[in-house]
Every structure is written in structure tokens, then in C-alpha cells.
Amino acid sequence: MDLKNSRICGLALRFNYDNPEDFRSELRSIYEQEDLSREEIGMLLALDFAYSSTFDEAREFDSSGTDLKLLAEGVYSLSYFYARNSEDKIAYLVSKLAVDHIARECEREQEINLKILHMMTSFEMGFGEETLLLFEELMKLEKYVPVQKRFEYYNDLGLVSTQLRTGGNPLRFYEKAKELAGSPVRALMVQLNMIDYLYSKNMFKEALKLLDKTESCNVVSINGYRLMINLKILLQMSSLARATAVADQLESLIRSHGEWTDIAVSYIFLGHFYVKIGNISKAQNYLNLLKSLPDESLTNYIRGETLILEASIMQAKGEHFRALENSVGAFETLTLYSTTSPHLKDFVNNLFGSISAVFTQLIRELRLKDSYTALHTLRVLKICYEFGKELELEKIDLFNLSIGAMLHDYGKVDIPFDLLNKPSKLTEEEFTEIMNHPVYGERYLRDLNFPIAIRDIVRHHHERIDGKGYPDGLKGDEIHKLVQIVAVADVFDALTTDRPYRKAITKEKALEYLEEKGDQLISKGLLSRFIRFAQHKEISIQEKEITVLWRSIISELFK
Known part of the structure; x- marks a missing residue:
């Protein structure tokens, strides 16, 4: 009504x-x-x-x-x-x-009506479990659906089945809805939903072929939906000439109709279009429009897609690690929606190449300065990543932990080689310079716009729970859990590997040391978990494994 x-x-x-x-x-x-x-x-x-x-x-x-x-x-x-x-x-x-x-x-008819309604409002909010529960209930009520509600019933089941991987074939529902459409506009709406399903399955040529057979209509929301699907398919196919024409039509529609149901989604894909053609300022304008929308109009889908667009802009600006952080957050939000998969996965694959190249260069710089620090960095990364998984950290925390561990000693590139490898006792002045490496590393990452959680790990990995660490003398709860994980992994690896000024001790001796002194280093609960973890884990890695290791980590984050 x-x-x-x-x-x-x-x-x-x-x-x-x-x-x-x-x-x-x-x-x-x-x-x-x-x-x-x-x-x-x-x-x-x-x-x-x-x-x-x-x-x-x-x-x-x-x-x-x-x-x-x-x-x-x-x-x-x-x-x-x-x-x-x-x-x-x-x-x-x-x-x-x-x-x-x-x-x-x-009565049964109205019960079905209300459940269809609630399935779709739950779906729009991104409440997957609730949506699926209603989907299953409605599937059992199929024979009771009144004739006048069957079009809506089958079309909505198709939408949910497309997005939430219910195990059924969405095309079965769409075909039934198409038979019951009763008008060209409703038939077009179903056709567009079928095309969106093909998009979600990476069947871009088939989707475009079917889309080319459709015609625009005078219903603004459906015409806008058609243009958006067209644009996102063309972007995946890198058909930028055609995408430009479609983007022009979509922008014209927005100018002539300031408010319509899916205007936020149009901002998202227009933003991606401008990133693709290198017009970052125009892409940023669409991101700003998304961020200015009232909170009550933002579903989980819109929030997640906004993060992807922002990550794409960051990537274009060379801010690879901030882009990856955004992508992890987006993936957690959008795991529910299968039609986001093609452009999210495509973006992550491109981003991985940039991240891998940056890490390879960082390790090369560390190796030229100090070969021990380069391999130590990789071992600490692997220890932290495996321990973080055992702790069942949130994906975004596992992401920050992994990169923070990887970069925790990067400030040592500014410390003289002879000082890093001095076999005799350091003077007070020399030790003061060594103690500056967390500050140097954090400053370097700040200049590169790294996320603050990663910079905190780099700056504070030598802080101690008893307040006797450096550079800021933090203590107790002032030291983040992720920082404490890197701190204990750093100490454990240092104890169990040879250094110019001392020989390695066995893993058993290192764990005895941590049991005796570790509560000065990190919290008791976390220390106990780490000792149990280290007792049954053997960590070894070679420099050449860095790309394989990071592909494994990123694949896990986006599983």
C-alpha cells in the first residue's frame, strides 16, 4: 500500500x-x-x-x-x-x-504473509540465522501459500537462496516467480534477480548476455537495479567503455530522482567504477556520500560494501595495509552475502600481490642490515599467528597481530649493524640506542599510514606487565593483549636461537624461564596458554617461505 x-x-x-x-x-x-x-x-x-x-x-x-x-x-x-x-x-x-x-x-494466509515479510526484513539487516530459520519454515508451508502471494513467495525465496547458500537452486524459485509475474515490470524484476545470481557464480558473460535482452522500464527502482547490475558485471569484465556509458546513465538517474530504495548501492558501484578508471577524487566523493547516510538506513551489506570501496581507494593510494585491514572487516560483515564474492575476492587477490611485494622488500632490507633479525621476524610472525589461531582471536585481531609481529623489529634498520651484533656487553649509551628501535619502527609505520593497532604492537612489544619495559613504561592493562602475545613470542624465539653474545637454550629451558619470570612479562592467564601452546608446537621457517606463509595467512583470514 x-x-x-x-x-x-x-x-x-x-x-x-x-x-x-x-x-x-x-x-x-x-x-x-x-x-x-x-x-x-x-x-x-x-x-x-x-x-x-x-x-x-x-x-x-x-x-x-x-x-x-x-x-x-x-x-x-x-x-x-x-x-x-x-x-x-x-x-x-x-x-x-x-x-x-x-x-x-x-489465519494461515496471514501467518505466511507476516513470515515472508520478516524473512526479508531479517535478510536486509544481515541476520543470517534468523533469515534461514524463516526460509526453512516457509519452505514447509509452500502448499498453503495463497495464489495472490505466490509470486512474492517464490521471488523472495529465490533472493534468500541466492545470497545465503541454502542448498537449493535459486533458479527454480525464480522460474516459478516468472511464471506468476503477471506484468512486464514484475517479470523484469525476476529476470534481474536471475542475472544477479549468475553474477554471484562468476558467470559474467552469461549474465551480460541475458541482461542485454532486457529493456529499461519507467519504474525508477527497477531501472536503477538494472543499471547497477550492468555496471558491476562490466567492471568484472574490465569493459570500461561500456561501463562508462552505464555509469553516466546511473548518475543521470540519481540526479533526476534524489531518493530511491537502492541509492546507497549505486554509490558503491559508481565508486568502484571511478577507482577502476583512476579518478580517485570522484570515488572519494561517493564514499563520502555513503558515510553521510543516516545510520538507520545502513544495513550490514551497505556497511561491508562501504569498507570494500574504502579499501579500494586506499589500495589505489598505496595504503596497502590499511586496505587489507578494511578488507578483513568487510569480509567478516559480508560473509553472509554471496553476490559480493566476485568483486571482494578479485580485490583481495590484487591486494595480496601488493602486500607480498611490500613484505618481501621489508625482509630484504632487514636481511641486508641483520640476517638474524630477518629470520627472527618470520619466526615470531609464525609463532604469533599459530598462537592467535589457538586463542580463537577475531579475524581482525589475527590480522593486526600477524602484521604487527612481522614488523615488530623493523625499526632496527636504523640501528648500526655493529651495534646490533656486538658480542660483548653494551654500554649504557649503546643500549639506549637499541631501545629506540620500537620508536623508529612505529614512526616509519605512521608515515606509511599503517593502522594504529599495528603501530601499537611495534612501539610497545618491549613493554612489560610489571612496568619495567620500554619505551613508555606501560604496565598491566595498559598493554594490549596483542602486544603481549608478540612480546612473549619475541622473548621465546630470542632465548631459543643463537646470538653473537650467547648460545641458544633448549625449548624446555626457555619454558622453565617463562614459568619462573614470565609473569613479569605478560598476564598470568595468557602466559599459561602460551606455555601449553609452545610445549606441543615446533616453529621453523626459511626466508623463501614468506610468500607461501602470507598466502596461507590471508587465505585463512578470508576463508
């Missing part, structure tokens, strides 16, 4: 707890003063139901005499109204309240 009563629209868009008395007063006033249709009365009942249920307020209208069918119709219209106005969180809230509180009391 397209809601035409401006007072009901205005009240619906003031759905908050700022002034409940005013809200309820306006609810009653509209009911008494306006000449309302049945649908509009249903909307008022739905607003009353949703508001009272959300904010634990008494109902304005007597619920005992409420027409349940009318309330269910009103809830459906209200949730749909919020979705059309990019208020996805409230649309989800309203549909959830309906499924939790009234669906079971409704």
Missing part, C-alpha cells in the same frame, strides 16, 4: 521515545479527526501495537476488540512503509513483533 495520509506518514517517521504522550495523542487525534480508509485504520492500529510493544507503553486503542486480520494487514503495510523509506531497522522491529506476538493467532 502506498500511504497517502501525510499525518500517518509523519507520525510513523517519529517512531521514538522522545515524547510518548505526544505520540499517543497524535495517534488518537488522527483516528478521530481524519476520514480514514480501512487500510489507514490498520496502519494506526499497527503503529499503536508496535509503539506500545517496543516502549512498554499501554495501548491507546483497546486491544481486546481489535480486528486481528486488520492489525496484521496494518503491520505488513507499516513495515513495508519503513522499508520503502530506508528505515530498515524499524521495518525489522515491526515485522519481528508481528511474528513473535500475533502471527500464530492469525
Whole structure:
């Protein structure tokens, strides 16, 4: 239903707890003063139901005499109204309240209606488990779906099946929806959904061939959807001449229709287009538009895609590590959505080449300065990565830990070779210079725009839990868990490898040392976990393994 009563629209868009008395007063006033249709009365009942249920307020209208069918119709219209106005969180809230509180009391037809609605609002919010649960329930209700709802039923099952890998074939649902479309516009919508499915399967030529057979229509949202699919397929095929023409059409549509349902998605792919053709300032403009959107209009999908676009811009500027950090965050957010896979995986593969080249160069520089430090760096990286996995760290923490471990001693490139390898005791002045290497390393990474979490590891890996470390004398909880992991791995590897001024000790002796002195180094709980880990792990690595190691790490992060 397209809601035409401006007072009901205005009240619906003031759905908050700022002034409940005013809200309820306006609810009653509209009911008494306006000449309302049945649908509009249903909307008022739905607003009353949703508001009272959300904010634990008494109902304005007597619920005992409420027409349940009318309330269910009103809830459906209200949730749909919020979705059309990019208020996805409230649309989800309203549909959830309906499924939790009234669906079971409704007739089967309305129960199905409300569950389809809630499946799609859950889907838009990125709530995968909830969406799949409703998908499975609705699959069992197929024979009860009323004729007038079957198009929506099959089309929505196709959308969910495409994105969430339900195990079914989305094309089966789309074919049924197409048979039931009943109008050219709805048939086009299903066709576009089928093309998006082919895109998700990397079948770009097939998708484009099918898309070329479709024609634009006068429904803005569907025409915009068609242009967006066209643009993202052409970007994957590197067909930039055609992509330029499509981008021009999409921008023209945005200028003539300032607000429509998928405008955020159009910003995303226009941003990627401008990155692809090297116009970074224009890409940044679209990123800024995305970031300026109100929080309530941002679904998990939009947030994740925004991170990918930002990462693409960072990569184009040479900020490879910040780009990779963004990509890890995006991947965690977008794992739910299969249609993001082609451009995310393509981007990550390109990014890996840049990251690998940077690390190879860093190791080369360290080796030229001090061959021990180069291999020590790789061993500490591998220890930290394996220990981080055993601790079941979040992917973004595992990412920061791995790169921080890799770069923890990079500041030593500014320390004289003779000083690093002096076999006799260091003078106080010499030791002071050695103690500067974390500061040198952090400063270098800051100049390269590395993420702050990685810079903290580099600067603080010689801090100690008892406050006797350097360079800042941090203690206790002031030292981040990731920093503590690198600190203990650094000490463990140093103890078990030969140095110019002393011979290595055995792993057993090193662990005895950590058991005796380790609580001055890191927290007791983390120390106990590390000792158990080190007792059953053997870590060895050669410099030539760096590319293989990093491919393994990045593959794990994006699994």
C-alpha cells in the first residue's frame, strides 16, 4: 500500500521515545479527526501495537476488540512503509513483533504473509540465522501459500537462496516467480534477480548476455537495479567503455530522482567504477556520500560494501595495509552475502600481490642490515599467528597481530649493524640506542599510514606487565593483549636461537624461564596458554617461505 495520509506518514517517521504522550495523542487525534480508509485504520492500529510493544507503553486503542486480520494487514503495510523509506531497522522491529506476538493467532494466509515479510526484513539487516530459520519454515508451508502471494513467495525465496547458500537452486524459485509475474515490470524484476545470481557464480558473460535482452522500464527502482547490475558485471569484465556509458546513465538517474530504495548501492558501484578508471577524487566523493547516510538506513551489506570501496581507494593510494585491514572487516560483515564474492575476492587477490611485494622488500632490507633479525621476524610472525589461531582471536585481531609481529623489529634498520651484533656487553649509551628501535619502527609505520593497532604492537612489544619495559613504561592493562602475545613470542624465539653474545637454550629451558619470570612479562592467564601452546608446537621457517606463509595467512583470514 502506498500511504497517502501525510499525518500517518509523519507520525510513523517519529517512531521514538522522545515524547510518548505526544505520540499517543497524535495517534488518537488522527483516528478521530481524519476520514480514514480501512487500510489507514490498520496502519494506526499497527503503529499503536508496535509503539506500545517496543516502549512498554499501554495501548491507546483497546486491544481486546481489535480486528486481528486488520492489525496484521496494518503491520505488513507499516513495515513495508519503513522499508520503502530506508528505515530498515524499524521495518525489522515491526515485522519481528508481528511474528513473535500475533502471527500464530492469525489465519494461515496471514501467518505466511507476516513470515515472508520478516524473512526479508531479517535478510536486509544481515541476520543470517534468523533469515534461514524463516526460509526453512516457509519452505514447509509452500502448499498453503495463497495464489495472490505466490509470486512474492517464490521471488523472495529465490533472493534468500541466492545470497545465503541454502542448498537449493535459486533458479527454480525464480522460474516459478516468472511464471506468476503477471506484468512486464514484475517479470523484469525476476529476470534481474536471475542475472544477479549468475553474477554471484562468476558467470559474467552469461549474465551480460541475458541482461542485454532486457529493456529499461519507467519504474525508477527497477531501472536503477538494472543499471547497477550492468555496471558491476562490466567492471568484472574490465569493459570500461561500456561501463562508462552505464555509469553516466546511473548518475543521470540519481540526479533526476534524489531518493530511491537502492541509492546507497549505486554509490558503491559508481565508486568502484571511478577507482577502476583512476579518478580517485570522484570515488572519494561517493564514499563520502555513503558515510553521510543516516545510520538507520545502513544495513550490514551497505556497511561491508562501504569498507570494500574504502579499501579500494586506499589500495589505489598505496595504503596497502590499511586496505587489507578494511578488507578483513568487510569480509567478516559480508560473509553472509554471496553476490559480493566476485568483486571482494578479485580485490583481495590484487591486494595480496601488493602486500607480498611490500613484505618481501621489508625482509630484504632487514636481511641486508641483520640476517638474524630477518629470520627472527618470520619466526615470531609464525609463532604469533599459530598462537592467535589457538586463542580463537577475531579475524581482525589475527590480522593486526600477524602484521604487527612481522614488523615488530623493523625499526632496527636504523640501528648500526655493529651495534646490533656486538658480542660483548653494551654500554649504557649503546643500549639506549637499541631501545629506540620500537620508536623508529612505529614512526616509519605512521608515515606509511599503517593502522594504529599495528603501530601499537611495534612501539610497545618491549613493554612489560610489571612496568619495567620500554619505551613508555606501560604496565598491566595498559598493554594490549596483542602486544603481549608478540612480546612473549619475541622473548621465546630470542632465548631459543643463537646470538653473537650467547648460545641458544633448549625449548624446555626457555619454558622453565617463562614459568619462573614470565609473569613479569605478560598476564598470568595468557602466559599459561602460551606455555601449553609452545610445549606441543615446533616453529621453523626459511626466508623463501614468506610468500607461501602470507598466502596461507590471508587465505585463512578470508576463508
